[in-house]
Amino acid sequence: MFGRSPFFAASCIFSLFLCNGVAANTEIINFISDLQRSVELPQVGNWATLNSSHNERRWAIQPAPLGTPLREVCEADKEITPTSPSTCPHELWVRLNLDDTIWRSYRAFTLRLSWAASTPADFLIELYSPEAVSTFFAGQHQRQITLAENAPSFRERPPFLITRTKYARIRIVDTGVPTPQIQLGRPNPRLSDQVVEPNVHFILILEPLYWGVLPASQLPTVCFLIPVLLAAAMAVPRVLAYLDPFVLQAREDMVSLDKEQ
Known part of the structure; x- marks a missing residue:
């Protein structure tokens, strides 16, 4: 899951803005x-x-x-x-x-x-x-x-x-x-x-x-979302790097539990 491209994760975050x-x-x-x-x-x-x-x-x-x-x-x-x-x-x-x-x-x-x-x-x-x-x-x-x-x-x-x-x-x-x-x-x-x-x-x-292709009334929205998407693309790799150790530890704990059982 965390090995996917950061742009994929950023696009998922971007999609949240559309969930109205x-x-x-x-x-x-x-x-x-x-x-x-x-x-x-x-x-x-x-x-x-x-x-x-x-x-x-x-x-x-x-x-x-x-x-x-x-x-x-x-x-x-x-x-x-x-x-x-x-x-x-x-x-x-x-x-x-x-x-x-x-x-x-x-x-x-x-x-x-x-x-x-x-x-x-x-x-x-x-x-x-x-x-x-x-x-x-x-x-x-x-x-x-x-x-x-x-x-x-x-x-x-x-x-x-x-x-x-x-x-x-x-x-x-x-x-x-x-x-x-x-x-x-x-x-x-x-x-x-x-x-x-x-x-x-x-x-x-x-x-x-x-x-x-772009309606004139939507131009301000697009101009706002472009920097938001770029910021998300830069932040996602750091978030994933921070979460990786916790994910690895959780996997090791699950393997240990399986062996004990």
Whole structure:
């Protein structure tokens, strides 16, 4: 046991820092921010935006009923207007503004969604370019989309404008265990055809990645842990050298006991 590399022992000590109680579930998607053509989308005026100055926000949306396939959530026919881009209560559209001057030098980003571990739900995050969003809603248009009069077309765009903006589509489904529902004022709980699930609260964070792998918010933690790990690597050999005589003595005592018996 004590003949192993001191770096192995140091890594075991380092792992103790990670043994915290689980308080939240997390869904992460890393992506590259390539330049692409900008598209005028009249319906995004009411969509929330994450950027360098406001990269974190909280939401609460209603999950789709238990048993709904995640990729089929909010895929049924629906009506969309410029003032109400989505009438489905189980999804959220967010604009990711990556064109800010502060983020201009970063190419890789991460979008992190966290919700309470006690909440039984699954999330699906999908990213769209402006043209992909235009194509998506053009498909919805074929399924009876209604736009205001004189609203600009999805295909209208200044050909000279480029952007790194992306759009995130977030969908949620309930994954809990069904329990009997008792509703006050109803003589028979079975009269309720569908139980409305409570909203799920979650946090969405957008941030750049250092070297394409390290989230910006984790850099201070890593800078703190590096010297701690180095100090542990230097201290472990001395601790092992101090304990070796006691271990050898314990082995000799065990051998003597076996012989006496």
